[in-house]
Amino acid sequence: HCGGCMVGCRHNAKNTLDKNYLYLAEKWGAEVRAEANVRDIRPLYGPQPDQARYEVVYEKITDLVFKRQTALRARHVIVSAGVLGTVNLLLQCRDETKSLPLLSRRLGYMVRSNSEALIGVTARTDEQDFSQGVAISSHFWVDDVTSVEPVRFSPGSSFMRNLMLPLDALQGNSLLAHLGHTVLAGVKRPFDFLTVRLLPKWAEKNTVLLVMQTLDNRMSLRRGRSLWTLGKKGLVTERDPNQPIPTVVETGRKVLNSFAEKVNGVSWVGMNELMNKPNTAHILGGCGIGGNEANGVVDINHEVFNYPGLFVADASVIPANLGVNPSLTITAMTERAMSRIPKQAEAVTPAPLQKPEGLELVQGGNGRSPMKAFPFLLAFVPLTLFFLFKAFKR
Ligand SMILES: Cc1cc2nc3c(=O)[nH]c(=O)nc-3n(C[C@H](O)[C@H](O)[C@H](O)COP(=O)(O)OP(=O)(O)OC[C@H]3O[C@@H](n4cnc5c(N)ncnc54)[C@H](O)[C@@H]3O)c2cc1C
Known part of the structure; x- marks a missing residue:
């Protein structure tokens, strides 16, 4: 198992929509x-x-x-x-x-x-190759509402790291504080910073932890203009005033830190946290x-x-x-x-x-x-x- 299912399939073996439903629909006379x-x-x-x-x-x-x-x-x-x-x-x-x-x-x-967070750990050494195996092979419940799914990527599939920052870079409550601490973390612990962001063999040393919750929180979508739509009319999000989606899933953080300790790794989180925004797949x-x-x-x-x-x-x-x-x-x-x-x-x-x-x-x-x-x-x-x-x- 090459661990590559997340990013398409190099062996044309993945059971995707064009191989199942669309293929069968065409057999039944549908025109795609x-x-x-x-x-x-x-x-x-x-x-x-x-x-x-x-x-x-x-x-x-x-x-x-x-x-x-x-x-x-x-x-x-x-x-x-x-x-x-x-x-x-x-x-x-x-x-x-x-x-x-x-x-x-x-x-x-x-x-x-899905009240979720995409976070993970990159090991400081390449003693263990985390890229070998099925992309997702386990899933466990941390408490009644929170589940965690370790995900691996295949060697060479590391573009995603460009969206990540070491966890300890993210301190403070404002974007400015976050940016200041990011620079500080890079200066104080350059090896950890580079392990997450630059050093080779990221996929081999990395495990993504996908944290998902059944908790009820929500947002709304409407048509409008924002920085993200580059001023054009597009889809924009609005936080729910009563049940907002949290940026940080605290239970996930605990799992993240104990996983990092176990594999001698650096915990990372998505850059979305810089802007106090949740992420989701x-x-x-x-x-x-x-x-x-x-x-x-x-x-x-x-x-x-x-x-x-x-x-x-x-x-x-x-x-x-x-x-x-x-x-x-x-x-x-x-x-x-x-x-x-x-x-x-x-x-x-x-x-x-x-x-x-x-x-x-x-x-x-x-x-x-x-x-x-x-x-x-x-x-x-x-x-x-x-x-x-x-x-x-x-
Ligand atoms: C990186 C990643 C990994 C994931 N891994 C998993 C996983 O392991 N297991 C799992 O259960 N889920 C996974 N998901 C989630 C899963 O892919 C989605 O929840 C699911 O595909 C949503 O199905 P859907 O039919 O609602 O929409 P989609 O699968 O997104 O299909 C919508 C389609 O409509 C097309 N479309 C959009 N607008 C228009 C338009 N105006 N005209 C014509 N076509 C249009 C889009 O191009 C797209 O092809 C993952 C998601 C991501 C992003």
């Missing part, structure tokens, strides 16, 4: 459209010749400037873009393109991080299941309130911090929701969508979007004229 970024979902109100109820507009992500747009028509649409993709897309549809204005106001709330929630649109975005069958035939099936419907890795739960809940959609042979033709009173319609369109090219063309015209003028003058 790659490089497609969905930008809008538009309801089609009233009877349609093909009984379609929605138009899904996507653009080709590999087009550099003028991104070609294509519109697909469908009776049912299942959004599975992950928390960040699904919440972002649906917020855009509700508040910006206004194609789905009746989406629940709960959209983007109750987003969870397991973001969950944002499209909660509820009894009605006032307390959820989707119903118990994952169908979106006010939009029959539109479903959400991904981590955004997970209703709690699981305290363990979430893929199997996401898969189980998705399989359950999909099992409630009738098979094609048994399906009845769905009733057309009724346009709610007073709603303004948004029209869809195929092919290249000339409006997107307009600002660029406007910039090109005076530039071209200027250069032509210069050339003729000469």
Whole structure:
């Protein structure tokens, strides 16, 4: 076992989505459209010749400037873009393109991080090779709510260290204090600092400890501008005022320090702690299941309130911090929701969508979007004229 499952597979042996679900879906007649970024979902109100109820507009992500747009028509649409993709897309549809204005106001709330922390230990010597073995082979509960999973990486897979700092560098309560202590730690214990950040054989000497909790804490996602979106409109997070996600998981710290002692290693934490921000590899929630649109975005069958035939099936419907890795739960809940959609042979033709009173319609369109090219063309015209003028003058 090479320990490389976390960062793709050098032996083409990893059982990834394109080898299981997507492969099987294609066998059953599904068509996979790659490089497609969905930008809008538009309801089609009233009877349609093909009984379609929605138009899904996507653009080709590999087009550099003028991104070609294509519109697909469908009776049912299942959004599975992950928390960040699904919440972002649906917020855009509700508040910006206004194609789905009746989406629940709960959209983007109750987003969870699995209450986790990615921390670890890098040994000071290379006496023991931690990179050999299955990437994740154990998982233990420290108390009723906290579990820890040691994770190994394969030799050469050490880019992640660029996001880490020795634990003792992080003292004080402000960013300035953290930065000062980071410099001080580098000067006082340069070998420890370099062991975490620079010296060779990081993967061989390193163990990541993934700490996860079932505790209930949360944040929300909304569309806005921040430093991280470089001033452009994008997804931004907001801390929950009553149950904020902690930056530091104290129980994890205890495990970290005793592990470091055992292997003569340097404890490290993520640089996110410099800014007092939690990190996660397991973001969950944002499209909660509820009894009605006032307390959820989707119903118990994952169908979106006010939009029959539109479903959400991904981590955004997970209703709690699981305290363990979430893929199997996401898969189980998705399989359950999909099992409630009738098979094609048994399906009845769905009733057309009724346009709610007073709603303004948004029209869809195929092919290249000339409006997107307009600002660029406007910039090109005076530039071209200027250069032509210069050339003729000469
Ligand atoms: C480094 C790392 C390691 C992990 N290891 C484990 C593990 O060992 N075990 C475990 O259980 N979990 C693990 N996870 C978590 C797990 O990968 C996720 O929880 C899970 O993949 C989420 O599934 P999902 O279907 O919600 O979204 P995703 O798997 O993220 O799928 C969403 C897809 O939608 C696409 N998309 C997004 N927006 C759009 C759009 N607008 N148009 C078109 N497509 C779009 C994305 O490109 C993506 O392909 C790990 C996560 C990370 C980051």
